[in-house]
Amino acid sequence: MIKVNHLKKSFGKNEVLKDINEEFSQGEVVVVIGPSGSGKSTFLRCLNLLEEPSDGEIVFEGTTLTGLNEKDLNQLRQKMGMVFQQFNLFPHKTAKQNLTIAPVKSKGVDKHQADQTAVKLLRQVGLGDKEDAYPASLSGGQQQRVAIARALAMDPDVMLFDEPTSALDPEMVGEVLKVMKDLAQSGMTMVVVTHEMGFAREVADRVLFMDDGYIVESGTPDMIFSNPKNERTQDFLSKVL
């Protein structure tokens, strides 16, 4: 579904991604772990070209995204939902409007239909009663669930999660992970950057360990967590587990 070939990304002189080759298949749930500054988030943001790769290519559903024109890129981004660490809900829109604005304005979905989908999705993330609430009146966990529903409202083929629980108070992490778990079980293709090792172990089909701009090790959760081969993976896991 997504193929990454020789992806490199530098910010100025700082080379963050050095040479990434990876492939994500339909229905696969992949969790990316690694120490801070290892390039996990940058890698994820390169997948939908929020960050422009310095070199290499990203192929999504047979189309090369790198070098694509603006209009076609916007079309393809509609198929790649993204959830941010800071939620990034639109504060001037209600929860429901957060879900309908992009489908109506950019995808041409009928307003009435977009409303129905929004209500259904909000119910799905457990916020059926919050459709008219503004983001400022919602808790962090609720905001992040609205953000997930917002991404789903575009009916994407893949969902990218960029540390979705890192900005949450501990007691709210569970409700968001629960929504993500349900989503994984429904067969959604997911790429998740997270520090939640429990989630990785329980939900992931595959775990990638990144360090210093490379994917150092890749395998099933069992292989990575119980039997890491690379020294750096071992070192990292010994610190976080």
Added chain:
Amino acid sequence: MKKGIKGFIALLILFSTLFIPAEPVLAEDGSALQRVQDAGVLVVGTSADFPPFEFYAVVDGERQVVGMDMMIAQKVADDLGVELQIQDIGFDSLLPALEARNVDVVIAGMTPTAERRRSVDFSDIYFQTFQNIMIRAEDEDVYDSLESLSGLTVGVQSGSLQEDLAQQIPDAEIMSLTDLNDLLLALKTNRIEAIVMQGPNAEAHAGHDEDLHTFVGGFELDDDDQGSAIAFRQGEDSLVDAVNESLAEIEEQNLTEEYLAEAGEYMAQAELDEDGEEIEEGFIASYWEYFLDGTLITLLISASAVFFGLILGSLLALMRLSKVFLLKPLATAYVEFVRGTPLLIQVMFIYFASGMFFNLPALTAGIIAVSLNSGAYIAEIIRSGINSVNKGQDEAARSLGMSKNDSMRYIVFPQALKNIWPALGNEFITIIKESSIVSVIGVGELIFQTRVVRSISFQGILPLFITMLIYFALTFSLTKLLNFYEGRMNHD
């Protein structure tokens, strides 16, 4: 973006007029007269705060500029077989307006001094005049000659003949103001001791105000300095000749006396009830239309400037944030230049410079100038607003597949607007107040009408006070309105 470029090109064209050499028009072949007759209208510039020569009065229920000069203008227009159109402009701006072709001739009790003759031509003298000193009535016994005023502060209208004459008062300290009414007020409030004024004008004021006293000044005058004449652009001899014929007829039939008598009647009509208690009521009743007209024009200018300023400001802000070649430096240059120059000069520049190419009405010129000016300020406010919106908002919108434009329009801009709302409100209030500057080119907004009321009512302070209240009512209502919308945008 295209519109922004067009706006900038328009500005460049305006700047380019700076480099057009101002060569005097050379002797001509009757085309000036022909031009006026072809147009079918004679545009006369005047400064209607100078009774009994030019001032406002109600004629047949309609306000218009009347006075001896205007009757002469009517006679000249009749003799030329054209309609008369009067443009009331500040005295200072009359000759620039003439040279910039905003008006055909200037009839404003103007004395043909040697200095003025360098830039314009004059008709024959149509009225012999004398020069007075105006003082407070209580000082009648103290000041009676030029010498008695030596070393004291004396007021004159700036750019006037009297400004030169005042030099004849030994060691006098001279205060130049544009508006005669301000001078009279300065005199009454003891800021100055005397005013040098044109004779009949001084007598008109002293006759209507018992606090004032005037006497003939005994200045040494050149022949040229003793009369009033009509001013023309240089080289328009055919028009000068035609007008001189009318003036000769006026002199032959001694019409000026008739005209002055008629002007006196209009002045009497403007006089106020002397009964202390009823003065204020009488004042509002007599002049409310002037204030209403002024308020409406001020609102029109302000609303237009806010509207066009917002459009221009948004375009400039987007240009400054754009990565497209040249857009950013162009917008930056515009903003820096417009912010770095006084609105007063921009208004005069656009009005007078445009007059060289086509006849832009003063109101339109004023609206354009204030809009162009506020556009620069609004651009900076909007740019700061857009920068204040968290980058994550745009990223979230783009990750949903929204285009750059949709993200700006539906996500970033509405939030920017909320952030900059107080600053925008401040700018709108500034626009309402600053729009008064267009009174220099004769636009009949509130300050201009206040000047008119002061000149016809012989009241110095009351009109200022009323105008202050009107401005406050306008800005305060706007503040309330803005607060209401701010509340509606607040979802925190």
